[in-house]
Amino acid sequence: MRVPQAMKDLPLPKVYQLLEPGPVVLLTTALKGRANVMTMSWHMMVEFEPPLIACIVSNANWSFAALRATRQCVIAIPALAMAPKVVKIGNCSGRDVDKFKRFGLTPIPAETVAPPLVAECFANLECKVVDTHLVNRFNLFVLEVQKAWIDPAQKHPKTIHHHGYGKFAVDGAMITLKSSMP
Amino acid sequence: MRVPQAMKDLPLPKVYQLLEPGPVVLLTTALKGRANVMTMSWHMMVEFEPPLIACIVSNANWSFAALRATRQCVIAIPALAMAPKVVKIGNCSGRDVDKFKRFGLTPIPAETVAPPLVAECFANLECKVVDTHLVNRFNLFVLEVQKAWIDPAQKHPKTIHHHGYGKFAVDGAMITLKSSMP
Numbered sequence: 001m002r003v004p005q006a007m008k009d010l011p012l013p014k015v016y017q018l019l020e021p022g023p024v025v026l027l028t029t030a031l032k033g034r035a036n037v038m039t040m041s042w043h044m045m046v047e048f049e050p051p052l053i054a055c056i057v058s059n060a061n062w063s064f065a066a067l068r069a070t071r072q073c074v075i076a077i078p079a080l081a082m083a084p085k086v087v088k089i090g091n092c093s094g095r096d097v098d099k100f101k102r103f104g105l106t107p108i109p110a111e112t113v114a115p116p117l118v119a120e121c122f123a124n125l126e127c128k129v130v131d132t133h134l135v136n137r138f139n140l141f142v143l144e145v146q147k148a149w150i151d152p153a154q155k156h157p158k159t160i161h162h163h164g165y166g167k168f169a170v171d172g173a174m175i176t177l178k179s180s181m182p
Numbered sequence: 183m184r185v186p187q188a189m190k191d192l193p194l195p196k197v198y199q200l201l202e203p204g205p206v207v208l209l210t211t212a213l214k215g216r217a218n219v220m221t222m223s224w225h226m227m228v229e230f231e232p233p234l235i236a237c238i239v240s241n242a243n244w245s246f247a248a249l250r251a252t253r254q255c256v257i258a259i260p261a262l263a264m265a266p267k268v269v270k271i272g273n274c275s276g277r278d279v280d281k282f283k284r285f286g287l288t289p290i291p292a293e294t295v296a297p298p299l300v301a302e303c304f305a306n307l308e309c310k311v312v313d314t315h316l317v318n319r320f321n322l323f324v325l326e327v328q329k330a331w332i333d334p335a336q337k338h339p340k341t342i343h344h345h346g347y348g349k350f351a352v353d354g355a356m357i358t359l360k361s362s363m364p
Contacts, residue, residue, distance in 0.1 A: 014346075020223050021343035021351055022204010041202050044226035046238055046320050054236060054322065056228055087359045133315050138228050138324065140236065142316070161203035161343065161353070164196075166361030169203055171343070172354020177269045179348030 007108070010123065010148035015051035016182075018077055018123050018148075019043060023159030024086055024168070026076040027057065028107075028115040029066035035107055035116050037099050038063045039090030041162045043075070048182065051145040053127065058139050062094035067141060071129035072113040075143075076121035079157035080170055087166055112146040122154035189290070192305065192330035197233035198364075200259055200305050200330075201225060205341030206268055206350070208258040209239065210289075210297040211248035217289055217298050219281050220245045221272030223344045225257070230364065233327040235309065240321050244276040249323060253311035254295040257325075258303035261339035262352055269348055294328040304336035 010018075019025075028037045038061055046052035053075065057064050067073055078086050085103050092099065100107050100116075107116030110126045117124040126149075131142035158171040192200075201207075210219045220243055228234035235257065239246050249255055260268050267285050274281065282289050282298075289298030292308045299306040308331075313324035340353040 017346040020204075021345055022202075042227045044236065044238065045224045046322060052320065054226065054320075056226065083357065084359055087361045087363075091362050131316070131319065134313065134324070137313065138234065138236075140228060140324075142320065142322075158354070159351075160357075163203055163356070164199040164364055166359045166363070168357050168359070169341075169353040170355045170357060171351040172340070173352045174345075175265065175342075175350050175352060177266055177348045177350070179269045180273050181269075181348070182346055 006151055006153055007124070007149040008152050010150040012051050012145060012148060013049045015125060015145050015148050016045045016048055019053060020045050021159065022161055023077055024162050026078060026086065026089065026118055026121065027055070027063060028074040028076060028118060029063045029070065030115040031066035031070060035100055036063055036066060036094035037089055037105065037118065038094070039086050046142060052130065053143045053145065055141055055143065056139050057141060064139065067129065068135065070114060072115055073127050073143065074110055074113060074115045074117055075125040075127060076118035077123040077159065078121050079154055080160055082120060083160050083168060086160070117149060122151045122157040124149040188333055188335055189306070189331040190334050192332040194233050194327060194330060195231045197307060197327050197330050198227045198230055201235060202227050203341065204343055205259055206344050208260060208268065208271065208300055208303065209237070209245060210256040210258060210300060211245045211252065212297040213248035213252060217282055218245055218248060218276035219271055219287065219300065220276070221268050228324060234312065235325045235327065237323055237325065238321050239323060246321065249311065250317065252296060254297055255309050255325065256292055256295065256297045256299055257307040257309060258300035259305040259341065260303050261336055262342055264302060265342050265350060268342070299331060304333045304339040306331040
């Protein structure tokens with residue numbers, strides 16, 4: 001188990017660098033003191049700073065009610081080693097099971113929201129819902145990142161990208177091309 | 183130059199498998215008969231079928247006016263070999279230059295929309311805008327894919343994922359884990 005003190009602040013203007021590549025992430029919520037976690041691939045950056053994120057949380061998901069009611073969540077980014085667990089988290093429901101317990105995830109209290117960070121993830125983003133206009137039509141939430149954490153002990157983590165039905169591309173080579181764009 | 187006839191129909195329920203992994207894509211638009219293309223990383227799936235996609239097209243981009251006025255675009259997905267070109271496309275504006283000409287891209291007429299497909303890309307998605315509620319606040323468009331094309335000559339294309347400032351992760355190993363989820 002990683003100690004919470006290992007987490008460091010990530011400056012908010014760097015948050016997009018974590019999500020723009022499109023990794024599979026975990027989303028934690030909390031309702032009436034009970035935390036839950038789901039697997040999520042449908043998310044995108046909306047703004048650099050303050051960092052805004054859009055995501056789809058289906059109303060078929062147990063997390064939907066908590067996110068809509070509390071307007072708070074944490075986006076936690078798992079590295080490759082967690083892939084088998086990430087898939088299992090996505091294949092069961094918080095309706096039936098305490099997923100933190102079942103999958104041995106370590107919840108850490110967040111600073112600005114009620115849902116917990118996930119200690120095993122290399123990055124955690126504390127988020128509040130800032131727009132719900134498209135929730136009824138598309139299950140689309142817009143979030144603002146309040147605080148971001150990074151685990152410096154996980155160096156150069158490789159993330160996973162879902163191609164459907166449990167097939168994932170793992171980050172391979174990193175290339176750098178001359179660009180004037182952030 | 184690849185001949186247009188090489189493109190095959192991709193069944194619409196498979197579209198999410200192309201975008202869910204978070205690749206950098208190109209977006210084509212057309213205004214008053216003039217086509218333009220931009221580089222885009224802020225997009226996500228919204229629904230499986232009909233395939234809905236959300237994307238951010240900044241109002242600082244030349245493409246914004248065309249997309250808002252015509253409500254049509256094509257999302258074209260480039261493989262790794264196009265990476266240098268993709269970055270250059272993202273580093274200039276259709277305000278100043280005909281990017282199809284400058285970068286030697288081959289426009290192919292789409293079937294259901296006015297903006298062209300990009301022959302060099304391994305997949306092309308013809309899209310119409312179906313929701314503009316969040317355009318003013320967030321530059322967020324919701325698109326519905328009308329028709330999808332795949333180039334079977336490009337087998338197992340590797341895509342690129344932007345980490346900021348021209349740094350990209352290239353698709354590496356593919357792994358498959360047992361999952362009951364699409």
